[in-house]
Amino acid sequence: MSERLCVFAEGKFATEDAKTGHGVIRYAPREIVAVVDSTAAGRRADEVVPYCARPVPIVATLAEAAALGATRLLIGVAPAGGKLTPAWRVALDEAMALGMDIEAGLHTVLTDDPALVATAARHGRRLIDLRLGPSDLDLPLGPYSRASATRVVHSVGSDCAIGKMTATLELDRAARARGLASVFVATGQTGIAITGWGIAVDHVISDYIAGAAERLVQEGATHGDLLFVEGQGSLYHPAYSGVTLGLLHGSAPDVLVLSHLAGATAIDGYETVAIPPLAEVVAWYETACRPVRPAPVAAIALNTRRLDEDDARRVIAAAEDACGLPADDPVRFGSDRLLDAILAALP
Amino acid sequence: MSERLCVFAEGKFATEDAKTGHGVIRYAPREIVAVVDSTAAGRRADEVVPYCARPVPIVATLAEAAALGATRLLIGVAPAGGKLTPAWRVALDEAMALGMDIEAGLHTVLTDDPALVATAARHGRRLIDLRLGPSDLDLPLGPYSRASATRVVHSVGSDCAIGKMTATLELDRAARARGLASVFVATGQTGIAITGWGIAVDHVISDYIAGAAERLVQEGATHGDLLFVEGQGSLYHPAYSGVTLGLLHGSAPDVLVLSHLAGATAIDGYETVAIPPLAEVVAWYETACRPVRPAPVAAIALNTRRLDEDDARRVIAAAEDACGLPADDPVRFGSDRLLDAILAALP
Numbered sequence: 001m002s003e004r005l006c007v008f009a010e011g012k013f014a015t016e017d018a019k020t021g022h023g024v025i026r027y028a029p030r031e032i033v034a035v036v037d038s039t040a041a042g043r044r045a046d047e048v049v050p051y052c053a054r055p056v057p058i059v060a061t062l063a064e065a066a067a068l069g070a071t072r073l074l075i076g077v078a079p080a081g082g083k084l085t086p087a088w089r090v091a092l093d094e095a096m097a098l099g100m101d102i103e104a105g106l107h108t109v110l111t112d113d114p115a116l117v118a119t120a121a122r123h124g125r126r127l128i129d130l131r132l133g134p135s136d137l138d139l140p141l142g143p144y145s146r147a148s149a150t151r152v153v154h155s156v157g158s159d160c161a162i163g164k165m166t167a168t169l170e171l172d173r174a175a176r177a178r179g180l181a182s183v184f185v186a187t188g189q190t191g192i193a194i195t196g197w198g199i200a201v202d203h204v205i206s207d208y209i210a211g212a213a214e215r216l217v218q219e220g221a222t223h224g225d226l227l228f229v230e231g232q233g234s235l236y237h238p239a240y241s242g243v244t245l246g247l248l249h250g251s252a253p254d255v256l257v258l259s260h261l262a263g264a265t266a267i268d269g270y271e272t273v274a275i276p277p278l279a280e281v282v283a284w285y286e287t288a289c290r291p292v293r294p295a296p297v298a299a300i301a302l303n304t305r306r307l308d309e310d311d312a313r314r315v316i317a318a319a320e321d322a323c324g325l326p327a328d329d330p331v332r333f334g335s336d337r338l339l340d341a342i343l344a345a346l347p
Numbered sequence: 348m349s350e351r352l353c354v355f356a357e358g359k360f361a362t363e364d365a366k367t368g369h370g371v372i373r374y375a376p377r378e379i380v381a382v383v384d385s386t387a388a389g390r391r392a393d394e395v396v397p398y399c400a401r402p403v404p405i406v407a408t409l410a411e412a413a414a415l416g417a418t419r420l421l422i423g424v425a426p427a428g429g430k431l432t433p434a435w436r437v438a439l440d441e442a443m444a445l446g447m448d449i450e451a452g453l454h455t456v457l458t459d460d461p462a463l464v465a466t467a468a469r470h471g472r473r474l475i476d477l478r479l480g481p482s483d484l485d486l487p488l489g490p491y492s493r494a495s496a497t498r499v500v501h502s503v504g505s506d507c508a509i510g511k512m513t514a515t516l517e518l519d520r521a522a523r524a525r526g527l528a529s530v531f532v533a534t535g536q537t538g539i540a541i542t543g544w545g546i547a548v549d550h551v552i553s554d555y556i557a558g559a560a561e562r563l564v565q566e567g568a569t570h571g572d573l574l575f576v577e578g579q580g581s582l583y584h585p586a587y588s589g590v591t592l593g594l595l596h597g598s599a600p601d602v603l604v605l606s607h608l609a610g611a612t613a614i615d616g617y618e619t620v621a622i623p624p625l626a627e628v629v630a631w632y633e634t635a636c637r638p639v640r641p642a643p644v645a646a647i648a649l650n651t652r653r654l655d656e657d658d659a660r661r662v663i664a665a666a667e668d669a670c671g672l673p674a675d676d677p678v679r680f681g682s683d684r685l686l687d688a689i690l691a692a693l694p
Binding site for chain 1: 427428429430454485486487489490491548549550551552553554555556557558582583584585586587588589590591592593594596597599617619620621622623631634635637638639
C-alpha cells in the first residue's frame, strides 16, 4: 500500500477507544504521517501511548495532516456498536476536500451513505470499508475439512479489547523470527488495516460467521502452515458472545491461547457480568470446542499494562498456579515462553 | 393478513427441507389454498405430513394454485445456507405472472435481486423478505435491562430443525389456554411467517445478534408478560452455534426448555460432530447462561416422530432419568407436563 495515512482519533487518542489507531501504528507496515487529535497535538504517538512504539507526530487539524503529506484518513476510533459518529462527518468531508481517501472499519458502510458517496465523487476520492466482507459467504464445510498440514492457533479472551489481537500478532512475529511459516489471520477491522486482508467476522450475516472463519483459515493456508487466528469478544460477553463462538467453531483450532487483562473483574460496559476465575474460563473454552473439534488452552497471555513490573510478575505467577499453564505478557516480557507452550501443544 | 397463500415446495414437501411450509400450515392463522409439489399432487398436506394437521390440497402446478385463488406464493423450503435455488426463478416468475406476490425467508434478499424486482414491477406484484431485519439494530443494553415483570422462557436444542419452534408454539398455546398473557416470540423466518412479526436473528450482522434478541424481548413484552422465545441452532453446531449463543445471551432467559430429536446421535449434515449425552447438553446450556444471567433447564421437549408409541414413552422416561427433569413430546402427548415444570421454575 503506497498511500500515506493519517490516523483520525479526535479527542480519543489517549483512550482505549482508539485501539484501531494504536494497533495500526504499532504493527502495520504502512506509512503513517500523522495522528489527528487536537487534545494531544504537539506530542508523539508513542509518548501518549507507549504501546504505539512509533514516533508519529500528533497534530490538531486535518490541514496539518495534509501538509505532512497524508493521502488517506483512517478512522482510528472504534465506537461501541460501530456506528459512524455524526460529528465525524464534517471531518470526513474536510479530509476529502484536502485530497484524502477515507478508510474505516465501521458497521456503518461508507459506500452505502449517499452524502459521503457524493462528497467522495465530487473530490475524486475513494471510500474503503474494511468491515465489508465477501458477498458469497456460505456455511462451513466442517471442522475437519482443512488440509491436515495446516495448524491453527486461535486467541480467545476473557473480554473484548484486552489484547487478543496484540497477543496474536506478537506470537506470529515470534514464530516467523524462528523461521516458521507463520501467518496472522485478521478477523476484525484493525487486523485487516494492519495486514491488508481478512474478514471482519462481526459484520457478516450471523448464519455465516463460522463459514467466514473457515474461509479465512483456507486463505491463510495459502500463505503458510501455522496460522494464528485473531479472536473476538468473549464466550460470556452479553453483546458479542455469538461472534466469539461462531469464530471458534468455524476456525476449528488445534490449540487455544487465552488473553486476559490483569485486574479486570467484570465485562467492560456490562458491569453486572463478572469475569469468572481464569481456570473456569479455560475450562469453558475447552468445553465449547470439544464436541466440534477438541482444542486445549496451551498458554495464558496476560495484559499487565495497569501494573508495575513487580506486580506484573506476581499476577503472571498467580495465573500459572491457578491454571497450571505457562503465562506471560507478550508485549512486556516477550512471547517466547508462550510460543514454546503453544508449539509443544500442537498435534 | 387477507392474502391467500400457496406454499411452494416442489419436489420437497414430504421432506424436512419443507419445514417452513409445514410450520406455516400447522400454526399460521392464514388462509392457505394449496401446496405446490408435483411429486405429491392429488393428496392433502396432512396425509403426506401428518404434523401439518390441515387438509390443504397439494397441486402439481402454479396455474392450479392460481385457479384455487392463490394471491401469494410462500417459499416453503429452507435450503441449507438459505440461498435462492436457481431452479426456483422460473417458478417465481410464473407465479408473479399469475398474479401472486412472493414471500420468502431466504438469506438471498428478493428485493435486492434486479431480475426479480423487474419482474415484480412488470406484473405489479410485491416481494416480501421475511428475513430482512430492522436497519437500526445496535448492541443490547444488557441482561437485566428488561422490566422485572417480564418472564422469558427460551427454547434451546441439541441440533437444528428438530422441533424447537414447534415446542415453543405448543407451550405458548398451552399457556394461553390457561389464561396466561403468553406470547410466542419468533426469531426465524418460519416463526415470522406464522405470527407476522419478529426478527430472523440469523440474518442480522453478527455483532447485533444479541441486540436483536433483546429488542424482540422488549417488543414481546408489549404483548404479554410470559414470553416464549424460539431458539435457533445448537451450542455445538459447527455452522450455527454463534447464532445460538448470541440469541441465548441477548434474550437473557429466566428458564430454558431443551428440545431433542429422539434417536439422533450426530449433528445433521456434520456427522463428525456427535450430540453429547443429554445431561451434558443440559449442563452446558446452564453453564453458558450462568455468567450473563443464570437460567435452569426446566424441562426436555422430545421429538419422538421416528418412534412408535411404546418406544416414545420409553425414551421419554429414559430422558427424565438421565437429566432428572420432566420430559415429554408436546406434539404427541401434549404440553401440560412441560408447562407445569416451566411455570414452577420461573422466578
